[in-house]
Amino acid sequence: MSNILEQLKSADAELLFNCPSKVGQLSLRQTEQYRFLEVDGFMQSVMDLQQPTKACLPHAQVINLAQLAKPESILMAGLGGGDLLRQFASPKGTKQFTCCEICPDIIEVYQKYFDSHYCVNELQLLQEDINDFIPQCQRQFDLIILDVFAGAQQPECLQQESFFQECLRCLSDDGLLVTNIKVGQQQQLLQLALSLRRVFDKKVLMVPVQHCDNVIVFAFKGRPFAESNAAFASQLGELNSTLLSPVPLTLGELQACNVQREGGELELWHIKNKN
Numbered sequence: 001m002s003n004i005l006e007q008l009k010s011a012d013a014e015l016l017f018n019c020p021s022k023v024g025q026l027s028l029r030q031t032e033q034y035r036f037l038e039v040d041g042f043m044q045s046v047m048d049l050q051q052p053t054k055a056c057l058p059h060a061q062v063i064n065l066a067q068l069a070k071p072e073s074i075l076m077a078g079l080g081g082g083d084l085l086r087q088f089a090s091p092k093g094t095k096q097f098t099c100c101e102i103c104p105d106i107i108e109v110y111q112k113y114f115d116s117h118y119c120v121n122e123l124q125l126l127q128e129d130i131n132d133f134i135p136q137c138q139r140q141f142d143l144i145i146l147d148v149f150a151g152a153q154q155p156e157c158l159q160q161e162s163f164f165q166e167c168l169r170c171l172s173d174d175g176l177l178v179t180n181i182k183v184g185q186q187q188q189l190l191q192l193a194l195s196l197r198r199v200f201d202k203k204v205l206m207v208p209v210q211h212c213d214n215v216i217v218f219a220f221k222g223r224p225f226a227e228s229n230a231a232f233a234s235q236l237g238e239l240n241s242t243l244l245s246p247v248p249l250t251l252g253e254l255q256a257c258n259v260q261r262e263g264g265e266l267e268l269w270h271i272k273n274k275n
Contacts, residue, residue, distance in 0.1 A: 003211040004056055005043055008036055016113065021105035028109055037081045037109060045081030047114060053086045054244035059180050059209045060084060062216040063145065065247050068225045068235055069176045071142035072096070077130035078148040079106055081114045085123065088143075098124045098141070100133050131157040134166045142172050147180045161195040164219075168199055174222030181215045189215060210248055 013029035013036075020026075024040035030049075034056070037045040046056035055061045060083050067088070072095045074088055079101035088094050101107050104127055126133065130148060144167055148155055157163040158179065167177050177200070183189045189206075196204045196219045203220040218225075226232040240246035 003058075004046065005058075005211060008034060008043065008046065017109060019105060021103050023103045023106070026105055026109060028113060035081070035113065037106075045083050045114075047081055047083065047086070051244050053089070055083070055087050056245065057083065058211050058248070059147075059214050059216060060087065061245050061248055062207050062209055063087075063147070063178055063180065064239070064243060064245075065207070065216075065225075065236070065249075066143055066145070066176055066178050066218065067239055069143055069174070071176070073141045073172075074098070074143045074145065075137075075141040075170070076100070076145045076147070077133075078146070079110055079125070080147075082110050084145060084147060096122045096124075098126065098139075100126050100128045100130045102127065102129045129155075131155060131163065134163065134170060137166075137170050140170055140172045141175060143176050143178065144171060145178045145180075159192070161199060164196060164199045168221060171221045174220075176221070177217075177219040179217045179219070181217060183213050183215055192217070207249070 008029075008031070011029075011031045011034075013031045015027065016030055016035070017026065017028035021039075027038045027041075029036055029038070033049060035047045035049060036043060043057065048054045048056055055064050063084060064087060071088070074094060074097050076084055076097065076099045079085075079099050085097060085099065088097070101110075107125065107127060130146065146158065146167075148158070158181070164177070171177060177196075179196075181189065181192060193204065193206060196217060200219040200221065203224055205218040205220075205224065207216045207218070208214070209216060226235055236247060236249060
């Protein structure tokens with residue numbers, strides 16, 4: 001099966017919207033099956049017009065792993081076309097969303113071209129920088145998702161350990177932080193991993209994304225997903241049976257595990273992807 005990113009790049013798509021913005025040139029296009037948003041030519045969001053809650057992009061499929069935490073309250077940074085909002089609106093246990101998006105044009109595109117396809121109940125949509133919101137926030141969330149890009153660039157706060165300390169404060173006791181990182185160099189990934197391991201008492205799981213150089217990092221304030229590889233794989237199988245696009249991990253591909261040592265540290269923290 002070919003990569004959806006390659007499919008859409010070469011597709012004969014209708015241009016629905018095009019304008020400059022504070023984060024780059026926004027382009028919204030549509031084929032018979034998909035509607036997709038790009039910033040400076042980089043794919044930000046893809047919606048299947050027949051199945052709006054389906055995770056289309058590879059990184060979104062991996063982020064679906066966070067549904068194992070069964071969050072009732074979610075803070076998201078980065079709106080795009082609302083892919084993650086639609087994905088996480090599906091589970092019945094999710095009750096409340098807060099989303100920070102710095103770009104007013106992206107909010108406008110979402111509300112005009114994506115919102116009506118799947119309405120999220122109790123959505124607080126804020127035009128705000130997550131780096132300003134988190135330090136002042138007095139609430140706690142079960143899940144914080146940081147999927148923030150301006151084209152291929154990410155904000156500097158994702159390189160700052162102090163920012164992740166503030167994220168930890170804003171998580172509930174068993175809260176989970178998920179970060180989508182575009183890796184330019186292995187040293188950059190290592191520095192991020194070390195920072196998150198210090199902040200989250202070494203309870204960090206990293207999953208590379210197929211077809212791109214992104215890594216999804218899961219950092220646990222409380223307990224990890226499961227206490228053994230087998231239990232993790234079993235839970236993943238149950239989750240995948242409910243998803244339109246399964247999380248692309250199998251027991252055979254789990255070369256690291258989600259097992260806790262006595263001190264709370266994950267036995268191994270990096271899932272290696274063979275592809």
